[in-house]
Amino acid sequence: MFRKLLTLEEAKKIIDENFKPTQMDDEDVVLIEAYNRVFKENIISTIDVPPFNRSTVDGYAVKAEDTFNADENQPITLNITGTAFAGEQPKITITKGEAIEIVTGAPLPEGADAVIMLEDTEREDNQLQIYTAITPYTNVMKKGFDIKTGETILHTKQVLGASEIGAIAALGLTKIRCFKPPVIAILSIGNEITDTGKTLTPGKIFDINTYTLSAAVMECGAKPVTFGIIPDDKTTLRKTLTTALSSADAIITSGGVSIGPYDYTPQIVDSLGKPGVVISGIAVKPGKPTTVAFTQNTPIFSLPGNPTAALLMFYLLVRPVILRLCGKTPHEMQSIRAFAGTKLFSAKGRRTFVMVKLVIDLEKERLIAEPVTEASGAITTLTNADGFVEIPENQQYINKDEEIIIKLFRSA
Amino acid sequence: MFRKLLTLEEAKKIIDENFKPTQMDDEDVVLIEAYNRVFKENIISTIDVPPFNRSTVDGYAVKAEDTFNADENQPITLNITGTAFAGEQPKITITKGEAIEIVTGAPLPEGADAVIMLEDTEREDNQLQIYTAITPYTNVMKKGFDIKTGETILHTKQVLGASEIGAIAALGLTKIRCFKPPVIAILSIGNEITDTGKTLTPGKIFDINTYTLSAAVMECGAKPVTFGIIPDDKTTLRKTLTTALSSADAIITSGGVSIGPYDYTPQIVDSLGKPGVVISGIAVKPGKPTTVAFTQNTPIFSLPGNPTAALLMFYLLVRPVILRLCGKTPHEMQSIRAFAGTKLFSAKGRRTFVMVKLVIDLEKERLIAEPVTEASGAITTLTNADGFVEIPENQQYINKDEEIIIKLFRSA
Numbered sequence A, B: 001m002f003r004k005l006l007t008l009e010e011a012k013k014i015i016d017e018n019f020k021p022t023q024m025d026d027e028d029v030v031l032i033e034a035y036n037r038v039f040k041e042n043i044i045s046t047i048d049v050p051p052f053n054r055s056t057v058d059g060y061a062v063k064a065e066d067t068f069n070a071d072e073n074q075p076i077t078l079n080i081t082g083t084a085f086a087g088e089q090p091k092i093t094i095t096k097g098e099a100i101e102i103v104t105g106a107p108l109p110e111g112a113d114a115v116i117m118l119e120d121t122e123r124e125d126n127q128l129q130i131y132t133a134i135t136p137y138t139n140v141m142k143k144g145f146d147i148k149t150g151e152t153i154l155h156t157k158q159v160l161g162a163s164e165i166g167a168i169a170a171l172g173l174t175k176i177r178c179f180k181p182p183v184i185a186i187l188s189i190g191n192e193i194t195d196t197g198k199t200l201t202p203g204k205i206f207d208i209n210t211y212t213l214s215a216a217v218m219e220c221g222a223k224p225v226t227f228g229i230i231p232d233d234k235t236t237l238r239k240t241l242t243t244a245l246s247s248a249d250a251i252i253t254s255g256g257v258s259i260g261p262y263d264y265t266p267q268i269v270d271s272l273g274k275p276g277v278v279i280s281g282i283a284v285k286p287g288k289p290t291t292v293a294f295t296q297n298t299p300i301f302s303l304p305g306n307p308t309a310a311l312l313m314f315y316l317l318v319r320p321v322i323l324r325l326c327g328k329t330p331h332e333m334q335s336i337r338a339f340a341g342t343k344l345f346s347a348k349g350r351r352t353f354v355m356v357k358l359v360i361d362l363e364k365e366r367l368i369a370e371p372v373t374e375a376s377g378a379i380t381t382l383t384n385a386d387g388f389v390e391i392p393e394n395q396q397y398i399n400k401d402e403e404i405i406i407k408l409f410r411s412a
Helices: A008-018 A162-170 A208-218 A234-247 A265-271 A305-323 A380-384 B008-018 B163-171 B209-220 B234-247 B265-270 B307-325 B380-384
Strands: A026-030 A060-062 A076-084 A099-103 A115-116 A121-124 A127-132 A152-154 A175-178 A183-189 A224-231 A250-255 A274-282 A291-295 A298-303 A335-338 A351-361 A366-371 A387-391 A403-408 B026-029 B057-064 B076-084 B098-102 B114-117 B123-124 B127-130 B153-154 B173-177 B185-191 B222-230 B250-254 B275-280 B292-294 B300-303 B335-340 B351-361 B367-370 B386-390 B403-408
Touching: A008 A274, A008 A291, A008 B076, A060 A076, A060 A127, A076 B163, A127 A250, A152 A162, A152 B380, A162 B209, A162 B380, A183 A208, A183 A234, A208 A250, A208 A305, A208 B163, A224 A234, A224 A305, A234 A250, A250 A305, A265 A274, A265 A291, A298 A305, A305 B163, A335 A351, A335 A387, A351 A380, A380 B163, A387 B057, A403 B127, B008 B275, B008 B292, B008 B307, B026 B098, B057 B076, B057 B127, B076 B114, B153 B163, B185 B209, B185 B234, B209 B222, B209 B250, B209 B307, B222 B234, B234 B250, B234 B265, B250 B307, B265 B275, B265 B292, B265 B300, B300 B307, B335 B351, B335 B386, B351 B380
Parallel strands: A076 A099, A183 A224, A183 A250, A250 A298, A335 A366, B076 B098, B185 B222, B185 B250, B250 B300, B335 B367
Antiparallel strands: A026 A175, A060 A099, A060 A115, A076 A127, A121 A127, A274 A291, A291 A298, A335 A403, A351 A366, A351 A387, A387 A403, B026 B173, B057 B098, B057 B114, B076 B127, B123 B127, B275 B292, B292 B300, B335 B403, B351 B367, B351 B386, B386 B403
16 A cells, blocks of 8 residues: 655656756747847957947047146146047047047047046137146947957857847857657546536636646747647547647656556656656655656656645646757756744644735734635635745644745735 | 936836826637737636536545544445446435545436446456545545636736646637737848848848847747838938837837937837837936837837847837737846955946846855956847846945845846
């Protein structure tokens, strides 16, 4: 009757040992649509940014040494010989005693090495009075200061946010090579499951897991492909999984993993290829019957039908694998410290995850974690929870007011 | 020469006073694609979830009172009279002394009020031995326990994550009413700006802000519409802004806001409608020339051309407005405590934002914030920075090792 269940860490280790992602597909992505994509190749700049010495203010381009003796009581006077516009290389050259009007972003004229701000000057006709001494390259961004030719500006596997996309634009690129989002097949298993939009007949419930798992897969940056509801029938299940295997980078099923007579999932996923089932139950609550198989290098995660357990096991076991398939470095879920609002009990011998809601205790200026009333399979458990606390296998409870770490489902 | 600049808080207050979003458009969204959308109407359940008393384990449905005298030494024996399958209402009824085999997810047969786990029983033919007493509703999720008919399960303006989408699926809905993502027009202004993919002629630089601002707008959940590069030319600028006003919910321009002779943006945005320019410069560094106008209820943010300043001002001033246009409650940027790695100086009389990179100090087990070498307009300043620290107007510097709060550009 008893068998030794794996701990969560043992299960994670087994997944890591079996997960050998093959060559990842890549594709060209138009820069303007590259937000949140994962970048494939190092980008080495072929230009200097800026490509010329550039004024960073509105004012006058000068030779800095001409200003060295200027101060508030003894201004120096320069001749204004022209204007430098943004967007064109000035044709004029500056010699000793001269200044050229210049706008923000314009290239410095030949001979000039600094720009004095408009506010620090006074102009009368073509005579410029300067009241401040400036050093060379004041208010100038030197050619190549931002990015130098030959400099690597982005490294492979970077996720593209606003500033990374900006750096690529600075080089003038319009397309970049990104990893293709992996395809994740999603199946809901069980005779009692009915698709949304249909009428519920007696004994049936609506399919929840297809929707929660699809959203969770999108959150990783991967592409969910749903295979709908599969009845408790070996032939259909095997056929659907075989189809999914031909197109998906990973498969997630939910339901059909308990010990009942119609729980065929472990048996079928084991038969699809080597090594077959590598994890058959984990000492956690909820999520105990979770089964993991590998076939033709593709991971198949068989999660329980209970929506809370399915989503929790997704976050703990599946998410790191999907992030790696996306080309991302898996990172921990965000966490926050809080105080237990009540005594929290664990399930004997199993790592227990208690879903909690965070409440601000204004009086004591601290965060309180209140357990969310949990029933096996209740979807509202999840909508009411901000995150969960982990109670180790060898610990019976967490005391009221004990400081604990809450892993957050979504960022604040 | 001097004029009093607004503080950042004064600027934010003026925006709040002028920003009166009109009726927001909404649309039906297919549930499977609703991840990260903003929900419009309260959803009130028209069904009980689960719609029947449901077994949460594999085992035997019984009358709990039949088990009250059972213990490990004195098992009680019940007659097994049939099986309850998942997905159909059992036709059998349980009477005293009887048990029915039941699988996870199946409805309890009439007469039964609890389920005893398979592990706690022994079966021989149709005789079931029970070694544990159980109370009514053990291992049963009662009809309506998760969601009751008439219960509000989601409130307007909720952002749809995996669990919210799951709760909607539990009701069998396939489409939901969401706010339409607002359209945000983006213009880059300046004769020196060249579109990516083109060849740079002398004096020109590539357009960065169209790309960074589009990505930042997407990050909010809004829809960027780019209007490309507008030269320093009053007629073209006015014409493009007028076109943008007819379709966009907000406009963001960058460039052309300095005090040079070709900085037409403030003048033009002021002329487009009442109240016109409401903010004309803010005492911050970088970002000082930032101009904000409202016309026909549409906000127009005119940011500096410097990419770092433009993106910083986007995060500080524009993002909260766009989040509200999306139907979201604006939330603070995420922040983290760290120690200054060096003395950080401010600009006299201006709120100064120093871009920093976070480094882990292993020896002292703490986070160190190192300033990123900053040049006005360098895009690499942003790609190298994890966030920024704010130095108040009346403070000259932050000391090395002082504990400071870093606002993060992206979550960890």
